[in-house]
Amino acid sequence: MAFLSFVIPVYNAEKYLHQCLESIARQASDETEIVLVDDGSTDSSVALITGFFGEHPHLSYQLIRRENGGSGAARNTGIAAATGDYLWFVDADDYILPDALPRLLNLLKQHKPDVFIANYCRLFPGGVDPQAEDLRLDPIDVPVNIDDIPGLDMCSFFTWDCAPWRTIARRSLYADNNIRFPEHTLYEDHVGAILLMSHAETLFFHRDPLYVYRMYATSTSKAKNRRVFDFITIRSTCLDLFEDCGWTGKYRETYLSYLLPDAFLRFHVPFSLRGEFMAALKEETLPRRLAEARTLAAGHPRLLRLASALETGRLTMYLFRVQAETVVGRMPWARAFFRFVRRGLRAIFHKR
Numbered sequence: 325m326a327f328l329s330f331v332i333p334v335y336n337a338e339k340y341l342h343q344c345l346e347s348i349a350r351q352a353s354d355e356t357e358i359v360l361v362d363d364g365s366t367d368s369s370v371a372l373i374t375g376f377f378g379e380h381p382h383l384s385y386q387l388i389r390r391e392n393g394g395s396g397a398a399r400n401t402g403i404a405a406a407t408g409d410y411l412w413f414v415d416a417d418d419y420i421l422p423d424a425l426p427r428l429l430n431l432l433k434q435h436k437p438d439v440f441i442a443n444y445c446r447l448f449p450g451g452v453d454p455q456a457e458d459l460r461l462d463p464i465d466v467p468v469n470i471d472d473i474p475g476l477d478m479c480s481f482f483t484w485d486c487a488p489w490r491t492i493a494r495r496s497l498y499a500d501n502n503i504r505f506p507e508h509t510l511y512e513d514h515v516g517a518i519l520l521m522s523h524a525e526t527l528f529f530h531r532d533p534l535y536v537y538r539m540y541a542t543s544t545s546k547a548k549n550r551r552v553f554d555f556i557t558i559r560s561t562c563l564d565l566f567e568d569c570g571w572t573g574k575y576r577e578t579y580l581s582y583l584l585p586d587a588f589l590r591f592h593v594p595f596s597l598r599g600e601f602m603a604a605l606k607e608e609t610l611p612r613r614l615a616e617a618r619t620l621a622a623g624h625p626r627l628l629r630l631a632s633a634l635e636t637g638r639l640t641m642y643l644f645r646v647q648a649e650t651v652v653g654r655m656p657w658a659r660a661f662f663r664f665v666r667r668g669l670r671a672i673f674h675k676r
Contacts, residue, residue: 326357326384328429329408329495333398335363337416338372340538344419345376349383351425357408358385361401364392369416396505396512399488403498410440411495413488417538421445424534428492435467437528439520440492444535456533464531470524483562483578486517489535497523510551511558518565552593552601556608559585563613580620583613584627584634590646598646602639609634 330348334341348358362370370389377385386405390398399413410432414420432440443456488505497503503519506512559582566572566579581587585605593601609617614635621627633642 326408327355328357328410328412328425328432328492329402329406330356330358331399331402331406331411331413332358332360332416333363333395333402333413334360334365334369334373334416335392335395335398336365336367336369338365338367338369340417340419341369341372342376344414344416345373347419347422348414348425349376349380350422351420352383353425354384355429356384356425357406358383359402359406360385360387361398361405362387362389363394363398364390393507394509394512396509396516397507399516400504400507403495403504406495408495410492411498412442412492414535415489415538417540418447418489419536421534421536427532428534431528431530432492435528437467437526438494438497438524439527441486441527441529442490442492442534443530443532444490444537445533447536447538449540452536456531464529467526467528470521470527473527483514483517484581486513486521487537488513488516489537491517491520493520493524506558506561509558510554514558515561515565518562518569522565522569549594550597552597553604555585555588555592556601556604559605560608576620580617580624580627583609583617584621584630586626586630589630595647598643599639602633602643606634606637606639 332344337344345358348356352358360373362373370387373387377383377387388401388405390401402413403411412428428440428442445456446453497520501519501523503516503523505516562582563579566575566582572579589598589601614631617631618628618635621631629642629645633639
């Protein structure tokens with residue numbers, strides 16, 4: 325049995341897959357295995373995989389083919405097939421740094437955390453930005469009990485900024501607690517990360533980067549189309565999980581970011597879909613949560629406006645302001661015009 329299992333979901337990844345596999349193969353040993361799950365690719369990904377491992381017969385690998393079910397389904401298949409003590413999900417369009425594996429294995433064996441949080445660099449079309457993500461945490465590079473991490477420090481590492489490739493976790497956490505990702509949906513990593521952290525006891529945050537994350541327009545995390553509506557259901561599941569775990573107070577800011585997803589609306593939902601998205605958000609939000617939102621949003625003007633819009637159903641004015649603030653942010657000269665229009669609209673609505 326391997327000590328570490330790489331789980332790589334593959335879907336039409338022929339362009340970057342060889343670089344991903346090569347980065348692992350150069351460091352792999354008899355302590356590692358590579359589990360590839362082809363999620364119904366229609367390109368040459370499968371042929372590339374079989375050819376690659378034909379040239380590297382010393383590597384331990386599995387290739388599993390399945391009907392398309394999305395990244396969540398592919399990861400679930402990989403979890404079931406893996407044999408390692410730890411699991412590391414790697415996206416087929418990313419790769420690991422040259423010395424990542426020996427460093428990781430040494431730290432895992434030395435500290436034995438439930439979950440290891442890997443740092444990363446970003447790869448842009450012009451090349452790799454060598455500056456790693458600033459973790460802004462203390463302590464770093466020592467095991468820490470999850471209950472000892474302040475809520476504001478902890479929150480981003482199990483929700484918005486905790487992609488599966490950042491969390492190298494004990495396989496037993498998944499197996500013993502039946503942790504699985506939602507299938508046939510985007511944003512499934514939010515649910516997977518919350519479930520994982522709800523069962524973990526010790527974490528290890530590593531400052532130095534191990535992973536290279538590719539930034540490009542067609543990434544599923546940047547898919548600005550109707551798939552953004554997948555977030556509505558994922559959001560409801562996350563809110564339920566926070567309540568089940570008793571985290572609504574401890575991780576208040578993160579809970580609020582799901583309850584009132586103002587930032588998601590601004591950065592992920594295209595303007596043409598915002599009205600429909602807001603209506604779906606209101607329909608999906610339980611009345612008791614709408615009432616709760618106003619209380620939790622105290623001191624956050626933007627969130628208070630969203631809470632009021634959802635509670636009263638006056639979505640148009642809120643959406644106008646969001647769009648106007650976007651324009652103002654890009655063109656400072658528009659600030660005076662925006663203030664003029666806002667005063668006029670307030671006068672109109674006041675008269676009504």
